[in-house]
Amino acid sequence: MERKHVLTIAGSDSGGGAGIQADLKVFSALGTYGMSVITAVTAQNTLGVTAIQEIDAQIVKSQLDAVFSDIRVDAVKIGMVSNQEIMDVIAESIQRYQPPHVVMDPVMIAKSGDPLLQEDSIATLRSVLLPMATLITPNLPEAEVLLGCNITSTTEMRQAVKELAGKMNTQVLLKGGHLDGDAVDILSTGKEFSSPRIETPHTHGTGCSLSSAIAAYLALGEPIDEAIAKAKEYVFQAICHAFPIGNGHSPIHHFYQWDQGGRKVWDS
Ligand SMILES: Nc1ncnc2c1ncn2[C@@H]1O[C@H](COP(=O)(O)OP(=O)(O)OP(=O)(O)O)[C@@H](O)[C@H]1O
Numbered sequence: 001m002e003r004k005h006v007l008t009i010a011g012s013d014s015g016g017g018a019g020i021q022a023d024l025k026v027f028s029a030l031g032t033y034g035m036s037v038i039t040a041v042t043a044q045n046t047l048g049v050t051a052i053q054e055i056d057a058q059i060v061k062s063q064l065d066a067v068f069s070d071i072r073v074d075a076v077k078i079g080m081v082s083n084q085e086i087m088d089v090i091a092e093s094i095q096r097y098q099p100p101h102v103v104m105d106p107v108m109i110a111k112s113g114d115p116l117l118q119e120d121s122i123a124t125l126r127s128v129l130l131p132m133a134t135l136i137t138p139n140l141p142e143a144e145v146l147l148g149c150n151i152t153s154t155t156e157m158r159q160a161v162k163e164l165a166g167k168m169n170t171q172v173l174l175k176g177g178h179l180d181g182d183a184v185d186i187l188s189t190g191k192e193f194s195s196p197r198i199e200t201p202h203t204h205g206t207g208c209s210l211s212s213a214i215a216a217y218l219a220l221g222e223p224i225d226e227a228i229a230k231a232k233e234y235v236f237q238a239i240c241h242a243f244p245i246g247n248g249h250s251p252i253h254h255f256y257q258w259d260q261g262g263r264k265v266w267d268s
Pocket residue numbers: 018110111138139140175176177178183184185195196197198199200203204205206207208210232235236239
């Protein structure tokens with residue numbers, strides 16, 4: 001079977017739990033060929049982010065050109081993009097090379113509470129980058145910033161996701177990981193994706209992994225509903241099989257094997 005190629009455009013997490021590192025682990029776990037364009041280097045572990053070096057926008061452009069000019073890209077995932085110059089370069093590149101699927105996780109704040117986006121870049125994120133995506137996957141705090149209102153229940157999520165899709169002119173998957181009760185994500189078509197909530201502190205990288213798994217499944221030819229359902233099941237299993245590393249919020253776990261009956265067996 002022809003191997004599918006998936007590109008992540010995101011920040012590096014030295015602790016290996018989120019960002020580029022999580023994305024590449026997901027791409028490999030799902031049998032796709034992963035590539036990366038790094039937008040920022042974060043000094044980060046399970047406790048938080050201690051330093052950020054943004055990559056020069058021209059170097060981001062060179063990475064994009066290097067990948068797109070040589071290798072077919074079947075889907076793109078965009079994660080942490082912290083400033084306007086880098087957003088502009090990515091938007092130009094998407095416009096020029098027209099990859100078939102673009103899944104954007106509008107990363108603003110790490111689970112540890114550290115900011116990953118410059119505040120004066122939110123307008124550019126809203127007007128330039130988000131409308132270029134096939135699908136955007138905000139969590140509740142990100143959707144609140146984008147809409148300028150509070151979202152405190154599943155009922156309010158249903159209304160918010162439609163408003164956001166109208167404003168951004170794209171499909172939106174609003175993630176409910178930050179509410180209590182079952183973990184319910186809602187697509188702007190109205191379709192809902194639910195899983196039981198796992199009571200664990202080890203959820204570092206769930207958002208990054210969900211968006212990269214959706215991108216990988218789209219590259220593999222799944223329709224959007226199926227790509228989201230499969231990505232959500234992947235993240236659910238990866239949370240279930242997380243094990244503690246470090247002293248804070250451990251990352252989710254990406255390793256499974258196939259048994260002789262063709263079933264996935266997660267490594268724990
Ligand atoms: N404790 C949990 N149990 C089950 N599913 C969860 C849990 N926490 C998050 N999820 C699911 O994980 C995915 C990511 O959701 P979340 O709302 O945490 O995104 P996020 O805040 O962007 O993640 P991140 O903090 O990694 O950026 C969603 O599908 C969500 O429903």
